[in-house]
Amino acid sequence: MxxxxxxxxxxxxxxxxxxxxxxxxxxxxxxxxxxxxxxGPNYATALKERRAVKVxxxxxxxxxxxxxxxxxxxxxxxxVTGG
Amino acid sequence: MIxxxxxxxxxxxxxxxxxxxxxxxxxxxxFIGLVRDIAPAESGGGSGAASAxxxxxxPGMTEKRLQEIEAEANRRWQLxxxxxxxxxxxxxxxxxxxLVATASRHREAALEACAFLIDWLKTEAPFWKLEESxxxxxxxxxxxxxxxRKAAWKK
Numbered sequence: 703m704x705x706x707x708x709x710x711x712x713x714x715x716x717x718x719x720x721x722x723x724x725x726x727x728x729x730x731x732x733x734x735x736x737x738x739x740x741x742g743p744n745y746a747t748a749l750k751e752r753r754a755v756k757v758x759x760x761x762x763x764x765x766x767x768x769x770x771x772x773x774x775x776x777x778x779x780x781x782v783t784g785g
Numbered sequence: 786m787i788x789x790x791x792x793x794x795x796x797x798x799x800x801x802x803x804x805x806x807x808x809x810x811x812x813x814x815x816f817i818g819l820v821r822d823i824a825p826a827e828s829g830g831g832s833g834a835a836s837a838x839x840x841x842x843x844p845g846m847t848e849k850r851l852q853e854i855e856a857e858a859n860r861r862w863q864l865x866x867x868x869x870x871x872x873x874x875x876x877x878x879x880x881x882x883x884l885v886a887t888a889s890r891h892r893e894a895a896l897e898a899c900a901f902l903i904d905w906l907k908t909e910a911p912f913w914k915l916e917e918s919x920x921x922x923x924x925x926x927x928x929x930x931x932x933x934r935k936a937a938w939k940k
Binding site for chain 2: 706708709710758761777779780782784785
């Protein structure tokens with residue numbers, strides 16, 4: 703699974719992207735965030751405030767119950783501030 | 786048409802091109818967003834004005850979302866042409882950030898669609914602003930009022 707991080711999530715996690723082998727019990731976005739939190743204090747800090755974390759799977763906005771699978775591009779970022 | 790680019794754009798040339806080749810266009814509406822100095826109260830109590838801003842975006846998803854927003858505007862209003870240009874990278878006060886322009890036979894469609902496009906773009910397009918000032922850099926926070934403006938367009 704390809705993970706992408708933007709803005710302060712990128713800074714707190716310490717990288718812009720990575721490829722991860724996600725365990726088989728991770729089937730939804732919410733479970734993915736829980737698992738990422740367990741990877742280290744940088745992830746736990748970045749993902750602590752869940753309401754501030756937006757998720758896109760394959761470049762579409764999704765909710766916490768959206769399914770995820772190997773091969774997906776999953777992006778985590780704060781609420782957008784363009785324009 | 787949508788464009789996501791680092792470089793500046795020429796407003797006059799872009800607006801002229803929007804109506805070129807079509808005598809159906811009766812009016813063009815446009816919105817141009819600029820980098821402004823941030824008042825201390827707005828930036829969370831700091832004393833210095835913003836000296837620059839860096840816009841980060843999500844290449845691929847940005848273009849996809851802008852195309853969807855543009856398509857939605859064209860579903861809701863009868864437009865002869867539409868254009869969204871959004872810049873990324875480091876920008877300074879006074880620099881242009883975004884151009885939204887719409888052309889239609891009568892002014893109502895162009896004016897409404899232009900307002901719709903900038904309201905939706907602000908809450909849908911994956912851009913993030915990092916402001917730099919004398920106190921350091923801080924990520925701009927999303928405003929609830931922007932969400933409310935977007936929601937007001939829901940049919």
